[in-house]
Amino acid sequence: MSAKDDSLGKQLIADFEARLISLLKRDAGMPEQSAREAAIKLIDDIQQEWGGVPLYFAKGHLNRLSRRDQDIYTRFSGSNFLELARQYRLTERQIRIIVAKGRLLERQRRQTDLFEAQQPQ
Known part of the structure; x- marks a missing residue:
């Protein structure tokens, strides 16, 4: 990983944290400290799960x-x-495009993936 990629990753994490704190305060009515703690916990979880993956x-x-x-x-x-x-x-x-996208997403939600890995029985 280059220094540029690392810097960009840090910027993304900082931006994500700030946006998440703002959203939790505004939409969930959380106090600043609680929103900050929840944001940090979520970011830590995401980094543990996805860290190092491009x-x-x-x-x-x-x-x-x-x-x-x-x-x-x-x-x-x-x-x-x-x-x-x-x-x-x-x-x-524009309405037709929105409706078509809605239909597609609804179809995707209802149908299972035929090629999804099957669990051994």
């Missing part, structure tokens, strides 16, 4: 929908693309 984080939310998109997908009735587009100030094409 990771790639894809941009975007490839495996989930945003809250807005979840709401759109839930409200989709099968033919109300235009209505949802107007309601959310999006194009009909």
Whole structure:
């Protein structure tokens, strides 16, 4: 590992810690000290499990929908693309993309992986 990679890793951990503390305080109403302790514990656990493994984080939310998109997908009735587009100030094409992604994710959740390693019996 180069010094640059190590520095980048430290920056990622520090950023993750700061964001997690902020999220725990804001969304879970945790006091600063409790949020900091929980963040550090989670980061330590992740480092123990994943430390030394080269990771790639894809941009975007490839495996989930945003809250807005979840709401759109839930409200989709099968033919109300235009209505949802107007309601959310999006194009009909954007609504169609969101619905397609929602369908794909739902299908992936429901189906098991045929090639997943089988446990010996």
